[in-house]
Amino acid sequence: MTGLNNKKNINKIQRYLDKNYPNVECELNFTNNLELLIAVLLSAQCKDEYVNRATVNLFRDFKTIDDYAEASVNDIEEYIRSLGLYKAKSKNIKLLAEMLRDNYNYIIPTTREELIKLPGVGRKTANVVMSVGFDIPTIAVDTHVERISKRLGLAEDKDTPLTVEKKLMSIFPKKNWSKIHHQLIHFGRYKCKAKKPECLNCELKDICKYNKLGD
Numbered sequence: 001m002t003g004l005n006n007k008k009n010i011n012k013i014q015r016y017l018d019k020n021y022p023n024v025e026c027e028l029n030f031t032n033n034l035e036l037l038i039a040v041l042l043s044a045q046c047k048d049e050y051v052n053r054a055t056v057n058l059f060r061d062f063k064t065i066d067d068y069a070e071a072s073v074n075d076i077e078e079y080i081r082s083l084g085l086y087k088a089k090s091k092n093i094k095l096l097a098e099m100l101r102d103n104y105n106y107i108i109p110t111t112r113e114e115l116i117k118l119p120g121v122g123r124k125t126a127n128v129v130m131s132v133g134f135d136i137p138t139i140a141v142d143t144h145v146e147r148i149s150k151r152l153g154l155a156e157d158k159d160t161p162l163t164v165e166k167k168l169m170s171i172f173p174k175k176n177w178s179k180i181h182h183q184l185i186h187f188g189r190y191k192c193k194a195k196k197p198e199c200l201n202c203e204l205k206d207i208c209k210y211n212k213l214g215d
């Protein structure tokens with residue numbers, strides 16, 4: 001960085017996020033960890049607000065692991081047709097439910113190693129489920145977290161999401177990992193957007209690579 005090891009910059013970023021996003025949470029709607037898992041899986045390459053619209057009826061009609069496991073892929077597709085990749089997601093949801101029924105005794109695993117064995121569940125999804133569902137500190141690196149980390153010099157442009165995750169975990173204290181994840185997502189969704197970020201009055205512009213490049 002400019003600031004990868006610059007404590008002053010890191011403190012400034014944390015203070016800014018705490019001031020502007022003090023109590024941010026996951027914006028997906030869910031009432032239990034099965035719904036959380038399904039919603040996070042559905043949110044891949046899809047906005048949370050679209051997922052929330054689709055899950056109103058899905059979660060009304062599918063309550064249990066058996067409901068998904070015993071449904072046909074076509075049945076599930078009908079509920080999520082409005083979402084990108086709905087065919088693959090429907091197939092994965094059914095397979096995932098069958099696996100939870102057959103291999104996990106209907107219990108959603110709490111470890112990353114087990115979660116990523118479930119169809120359609122990658123590291124990012126596993127991290128969100130661990131953090132939001134089980135209160136285990138993780139930093140899930142989605143497109144917003146990756147973009148902002150690079151703009152603010154917390155990671156380098158060439159870094160993979162996994163490298164970004166590791167760098168963020170080394171920069172921020174473990175107790176803040178889950179909070180930072182949500183704060184960066186909100187910052188990315190509503191201010192430091194991919195296109196046309198609101199740089200004019202951004203308090204982080206003096207440490208922002210993107211702003212300095214004048215993109």
Ligand code: SF4
Nearest residue numbers: 192199202205208211
């Ligand atoms: S100056 Fe612009 S690009 Fe940089 S962090 Fe602020 S909003 Fe994002």
